[in-house]
Structures are given as structure tokens and as C-alpha cells.
Amino acid sequence: MLGGRAEDYLEAIYTLSREKGFAKVMELSEMLDVKPATVSEMLEKLSRMGYVDYKKRSHVRLTEKGIRKAMSLREKRNIVIKFLKALGVSEDVAERDACALEHVLHPETLRQLRNFVRFVESSPAINPRWLEHFREFCKTGKHPCKQR
Amino acid sequence: MLGGRAEDYLEAIYTLSREKGFAKVMELSEMLDVKPATVSEMLEKLSRMGYVDYKKRSHVRLTEKGIRKAMSLREKRNIVIKFLKALGVSEDVAERDACALEHVLHPETLRQLRNFVRFVESSPAINPRWLEHFREFCKTGKHPCKQR
DNA sequence: AATAGCATTTAGGTAAACCTAAGAAACGAT
DNA sequence: ATCGTTTCTTAGGTTTACCTAAATGCTATT
Numbered sequence: 477m478l479g480g481r482a483e484d485y486l487e488a489i490y491t492l493s494r495e496k497g498f499a500k501v502m503e504l505s506e507m508l509d510v511k512p513a514t515v516s517e518m519l520e521k522l523s524r525m526g527y528v529d530y531k532k533r534s535h536v537r538l539t540e541k542g543i544r545k546a547m548s549l550r551e552k553r554n555i556v557i558k559f560l561k562a563l564g565v566s567e568d569v570a571e572r573d574a575c576a577l578e579h580v581l582h583p584e585t586l587r588q589l590r591n592f593v594r595f596v597e598s599s600p601a602i603n604p605r606w607l608e609h610f611r612e613f614c615k616t617g618k619h620p621c622k623q624r
Numbered sequence: 625m626l627g628g629r630a631e632d633y634l635e636a637i638y639t640l641s642r643e644k645g646f647a648k649v650m651e652l653s654e655m656l657d658v659k660p661a662t663v664s665e666m667l668e669k670l671s672r673m674g675y676v677d678y679k680k681r682s683h684v685r686l687t688e689k690g691i692r693k694a695m696s697l698r699e700k701r702n703i704v705i706k707f708l709k710a711l712g713v714s715e716d717v718a719e720r721d722a723c724a725l726e727h728v729l730h731p732e733t734l735r736q737l738r739n740f741v742r743f744v745e746s747s748p749a750i751n752p753r754w755l756e757h758f759r760e761f762c763k764t765g766k767h768p769c770k771q772r
Numbered sequence: 773a774a775t776a777g778c779a780t781t782t783a784g785g786t787a788a789a790c791c792t793a794a795g796a797a798a799c800g801a802t
Numbered sequence: 803a804t805c806g807t808t809t810c811t812t813a814g815g816t817t818t819a820c821c822t823a824a825a826t827g828c829t830a831t832t
Contacts (some may be wrong), residue, residue, distance in 0.1 A: 563736045573733050580724040588711045596763045600769040606754035613743045621748040
């Protein structure tokens with residue numbers, strides 16, 4: 477099985493590959509805030525596990541398997557980000573937390589987060605009453621329907 | 625600083641202490657699904673860090689500091705559990721995930737989760753319209769306000 | 773009061789993910 | 803084409819949380 481940290485590497489490679497089609501050790505080192513030596517080791521491991529194509533001193537590319545994995549992770553993360561933002565969490569905190577949560581959430585939990593995001597997105601009004609009320613509640617601590 | 629796993633130990637000790645006022649190595653070993661030897665080591669560490677009172681071959685108790693920490697963790701966990709359950713996640717999954725999330729969530733995120741739980745709880749109707757709609761949406765995949 | 777049986781600790785090990793320092797390879801500018 | 807710089811790998815080390823096996827201490831029963 478793939479440890480939580482390894483998943484971060486896959487996603488980073490995925491991101492970097494979007495542009496050029498591959499990733500370099502240095503780039504990963506910076507993106508993940510880890511020394512190049514460490515990246516080198518981890519790539520070796522990911523290669524053994526069949527997630528990346530990687531020959532020493534060359535570029536990294538995701539394999540099919542790696543791409544599938546990375547996309548599924550990316551989707552998870554995006555759901556969590558959208559969800560947290562819908563809840564009023566600031567963009568960068570949402571991103572940080574999503575990054576931690578994506579490794580950890582049970583599929584059932586994820587399903588409900590996804591449902592919630594879709595629910596909000598698919599609601600008839602741009603800003604449904606209850607969501608407005610919720611934001612109000614966050615500010616004032618009071619539910620606007622309850623007077624007193 | 626206190627690693628994520630150490631926090632689990634604190635909470636376990638806290639739980640066990642609710643009844644008898646202390647915890648034993650065996651109990652912790654079972655509750656955390658870890659060998660007694662490992663518990664012994666971790667208690668040593670928690671003791672050095674001032675979270676527990678612990679002399680070898682005796683009971684463990686939380687210090688003031690330990691109690692404060694444990695209570696704060698417990699509160700976090702409870703918010704997450706309530707939150708996930710409100711979202712329609714089943715009890716045991718909610719508990720599992722809460723246990724993982726409590727170590728990880730940014731205070732801002734936690735604040736919003738707390739807000740959300742309070743919002744739902746303080747809403748005027750027992751089952752506000754939108755929540756009903758959400759549950760409906762989870763089942764059918766359709767927002768009941770939108771026909772078609 | 774001796775001991776059997778259980779709880780706990782000690783000692784020595786493993787695995788993951790990180791590090792530093794030093795050497796090797798590739799790259800690019802002249 | 804060579805030299806200097808940058809990038810990458812290797813080798814060896816650290817930390818954290820876990821493990822097993824063996825030793826030790828505690829307690830309760832006889």
C-alpha cells in the first residue's frame with residue numbers, strides 16, 4: 477500500500493506534468509519542501525511500486541496506474557477544498573487542510589462531502605436562504621430566524 | 625510539540641480515568657491496539673513532557689496540563705463527530721474519521737465546523753427545510769426545488 | 773512466606789521518511 | 803571540447819512509533 481506521504485509526491489508529479497509532461501527532482505524538492513536526496517529515494521520507491529517511470533538522472537513521468545491514482549487524489553482534494561470554502565474557510569487554510577484530509581477520509585465521509593458540495597451548487601437560488609443565514613450566524617452567533 | 629499519536633494516548637488515558645481516576649498499561653494497550661511495551665515507552669515520553677504523572681510499574685494519571693490538552697482534543701473530536709453525523713455520515717465512520725481529523729484540522733476550519741453544528745442545532749425548526757432537502761438530495765441526487 | 777501467574781519494563785530491532793555531506797553526472801557558456 | 807555550475811545520487815545517520823523476546827516486579831493464593 478501507498479503511504480500518505482507518497483501520495484503527495486504523486487500529486488506533485490501530476491501537477492508538474494500538466495505543463496511539460498514530466499517532473500524533475502529539483503522541482504519536486506521545492507514543491508514538497510524536502511531535500512533532493514529524499515525525492516530521489518521516494519521516486520525509487522514509487523518506481524518499484526509501478527506508479528512512475530523513472531530512470532536515475534532522468535525525468536519522472538507517471539505510469540497509467542500513477543495517473544489514475546493521482547487523478548483520484550486530486551478529485552478528493554478538490555471536493556474537500558470546495559467543501560471547506562463553502563463552509564466559509566479561507567482559501568489557503570482550505571488548501572492546507574484538504575491536503576491533509578485527502579489521505580485520511582473514509583469513502584463514506586467523502587461521499588457526503590461531495591453530496592454537500594453538489595447540493596449547494598445545484599440549489600435553485602444563487603445564494604439560498606439557509607446559506608445566507610449560516611453566514612449571518614457565523615458573524616453574529618445568532619440564527620436570524622430566532623429573534624431575541 | 626506533541627506528535628499526533630501521542631495525542632491519542634492522552635485521550636485514551638482521559639477516557640479511562642473518567643471512571644477510576646487512573647489508567648493501566650494493559651488497558652491502554654488494548655484501547656490503542658498497541659503492545660504494552662510500546663505503551664510503556666510512550667508513557668515515559670508523555671511523563672517527560674509533563675502531560676502525565678507516571679512512575680514505572682504504577683498507574684498513570686493526567687497532570688493539569690494533560691487534562692487541559694485532553695479536554696481540548698476531546699472537544700475537537702466531538703465537534704467533528706457531530707458535524708459528520710449532521711452531514712449524514714454513519715456513526716462509526718464519523719468516529720473513525722474524527723479520530724484522524726482532530727490532529728490535523730486548522731483552528732479556522734474547526735471554528736467553521738463548530739459554527740455549522742451550532743447553526744444546525746439552533747435552527748428554528750427541528751428539521752429545517754434545507755436539511756430535509758439535503759437528505760433528499762443525497763438519496764435521489766436531485767434538488768427537490770428543481771423539478772425536471 | 774513462597775511461589776505461580778500476570779503486568780510491566782528492558783533491550784535490541786524494523787520501517788518510513790527525513791537529513792547532511794560528498795561524489796558523480798549532465799548541462800551550458802565560452 | 804572543456805570547465806564550472808547545477809542537479810542528482812549515494813552512503814550513512816536521525817527520529818518516531820512500532821515490534822518481539824526475555825527479564826523483572828507485583829500480587830494473590832496457598
